Amino acid sequence: MKRDEQLLWFAKEVLPHEAALRRWLGRRAGAFACDPDEIVQETYARLWAANAALILAPRAYMFVTARRVLGDLARRARIVSIETMADIEALNIVGEESSAERTLSAREELAKLMETVTKLPPQCRKVFELRKFEGFSQRETAQSLGISESTVEKHLSKALQVILDAMTGADETDGMDWNGARHVAKRRRRSAQG
Amino acid sequence: MSRNGDGDQLRAEAAVWAVRLDRGQLSEDEAAELAAWEQDPQRLGALVRARSGWLRINELVSADHQQKPTPSGFSWRRAGVGLAASACIVLAAGGWMLALSNIGWITAPENHIRPVALADGSRVVLDTATVLQVRFRPAQRDVYLRRGEAIFQVAHNRLRPFVVHAGDVDVRAVGTRFSVRRDGTNVRVLVAEGTVEVTRRNAGQRDSVHQQLAANGALLASRDHAEAETLAPREIERRFAWSDGLLMFDGQSLATAILEINRYAERPVVLDDPRLGDRSIVGVFKAGESEDFAESAAAAFGGRVILKDSAIHIAAR
Numbered sequence: 343m344k345r346d347e348q349l350l351w352f353a354k355e356v357l358p359h360e361a362a363l364r365r366w367l368g369r370r371a372g373a374f375a376c377d378p379d380e381i382v383q384e385t386y387a388r389l390w391a392a393n394a395a396l397i398l399a400p401r402a403y404m405f406v407t408a409r410r411v412l413g414d415l416a417r418r419a420r421i422v423s424i425e426t427m428a429d430i431e432a433l434n435i436v437g438e439e440s441s442a443e444r445t446l447s448a449r450e451e452l453a454k455l456m457e458t459v460t461k462l463p464p465q466c467r468k469v470f471e472l473r474k475f476e477g478f479s480q481r482e483t484a485q486s487l488g489i490s491e492s493t494v495e496k497h498l499s500k501a502l503q504v505i506l507d508a509m510t511g512a513d514e515t516d517g518m519d520w521n522g523a524r525h526v527a528k529r530r531r532r533s534a535q536g
Numbered sequence: 537m538s539r540n541g542d543g544d545q546l547r548a549e550a551a552v553w554a555v556r557l558d559r560g561q562l563s564e565d566e567a568a569e570l571a572a573w574e575q576d577p578q579r580l581g582a583l584v585r586a587r588s589g590w591l592r593i594n595e596l597v598s599a600d601h602q603q604k605p606t607p608s609g610f611s612w613r614r615a616g617v618g619l620a621a622s623a624c625i626v627l628a629a630g631g632w633m634l635a636l637s638n639i640g641w642i643t644a645p646e647n648h649i650r651p652v653a654l655a656d657g658s659r660v661v662l663d664t665a666t667v668l669q670v671r672f673r674p675a676q677r678d679v680y681l682r683r684g685e686a687i688f689q690v691a692h693n694r695l696r697p698f699v700v701h702a703g704d705v706d707v708r709a710v711g712t713r714f715s716v717r718r719d720g721t722n723v724r725v726l727v728a729e730g731t732v733e734v735t736r737r738n739a740g741q742r743d744s745v746h747q748q749l750a751a752n753g754a755l756l757a758s759r760d761h762a763e764a765e766t767l768a769p770r771e772i773e774r775r776f777a778w779s780d781g782l783l784m785f786d787g788q789s790l791a792t793a794i795l796e797i798n799r800y801a802e803r804p805v806v807l808d809d810p811r812l813g814d815r816s817i818v819g820v821f822k823a824g825e826s827e828d829f830a831e832s833a834a835a836a837f838g839g840r841v842i843l844k845d846s847a848i849h850i851a852a853r
Contacts (some may be wrong), residue, residue, distance in 0.1 A: 349584070349587050349591055350591060352585075352587075353592040354595070357588045357592050360585075377543060379543050379547070382585070383577070383578045383582045385581065386581035387577035387580045387584065388577075388581075389584075390584045451592075452596045452597070455593060455597075474593060474594070474597060475682070477683030478683075479559075479720075485720075486720075486721065495552065495555050495556065496552075498555045499548065499552040499555045502554060502555060502586060502593075503548065503551045503586075505593065506586060510589075
């Protein structure tokens with residue numbers, strides 16, 4: 343599969359499930375003192391190396407890959423107890439799949455995108471709208487606003503980061519404390535209640 | 537989460553690379569820098585994520601309203617624009633798409649011409665790499681040309697004008713056939729049949745330019761200038777030919793013709809012998825069939841064709 347096709351495949355088949363993956367991770371990554379961003383990035387890198395054309399159930403494959411990443415990180419950390427390892431191995435992907443974790447429809451995704459755009463700083467928003475909604479090239483955007491192309495690039499990459507985090511739910515967990523020990527305690531408490 | 541400084545830095549860099557890659561070809565230095573940068577799996581993962589996010593945004597903005605193609609092609613060709621019968625086959629093969637929603641986006645990807653039937657019975661043919669937004673209201677039919685070129689054949693309805701907005705230029709029609717092309721802030725309007733009214737909004741003030749354009753009329757509006765002229769019917773026909781999947785040349789230089797052919801070609805034509813560039817060319821070619829074009833041009837000017845994976849070269853014999 344060519345690079346461009348594979349990127350399109352990611353945009354269609356992987357990215358829309360990242361929010362669900364993060365919610366799933368959110369309940370576990372902390373337990374192993376891992377940064378969810380790092381697990382997501384490592385998962386993307388591994389999926390990128392795999393032959394996307396052969397992957398039939400991308401969402402499930404993404405979850406399985408993320409679980410392997412977690413397992414590898416835990417093994418590398420060495421200090422993780424055997425009990426923790428057993429916990430990772432037991433993570434039930436199938437159960438997660440059929441749970442109420444719903445993926446947004448394209449329409450809902452678009453609404454979320456539009457809402458996020460309105461929250462961008464004014465100049466950043468203007469640059470993004472010209473580029474993405476008006477179909478201006480980066481040069482045309484720069485000319486029409488009387489700014490340099492490198493400034494356009496800065497605004498666009500800022501907008502991309504903000505929108506990407508909103509689309510994937512990466513912004514929702516911002517500022518939480520991922521101290522491993524505390525999360526193990528929390529998780530235990532939660533499972534004790536359930 | 538422990539969004540440590542390093543991780544944030546990494547994601548910021550990934551976003552910059554995603555934007556640069558979207559801008560177009562990287563410079564050699566940039567490509568080398570990127571190749572070194574993306575060695576690390578964390579960076580690679582962040583870059584793949586950022587690039588797919590950028591594509592996802594495109595998809596959400598434009599794909600939302602792409603409808604399934606319909607199998608039958610109905611004739612949109614008009615008596616006034618007589619073209620070879622084979623043109624119909626090209627259109628039918630391309631497949632008409634129905635856009636029955638009153639609000640939506642329609643796009644034609646690069647190398648493609650896309651004919652679309654709109655909800656009001658009007659027809660529009662999108663040229664390669666064109667983005668349109670349709671917003672039909674009870675009192676007025678609005679179409680926003682975001683980029684590229686489109687030919688409109690408007691269903692007659694005096695009570696519900698059809699207005700194409702291209703940047704700050706508005707083109708208003710009741711029932712007619714015309715094309716609008718937008719290239720950044722430059723807008724070009726061509727009328728094949730009927731009359732359209734072109735207005736421009738300056739700094740929010742409407743109607744600062746007001747111009748009637750009749751059949752065979754052409755208007756070119758740049759940021760602060762607008763100029764109208766009347767073209768020969770033959771020239772209008774030539775400039776509308778792409779909507780039937782044909783590219784017509786009537787004495788244009790080979791270099792100009794190649795630029796036009798390459799807009800639709802998956803494999804571009806490259807002229808190795810610059811002396812041939814000024815030779816003028818006459819003929820009708822199917823859009824997208826660049827090899828056929830190259831063979832004809834080579835035969836006409838005494839060159840030869842060299843087929844390579846990336847391009848079709850016309851070289852001196």
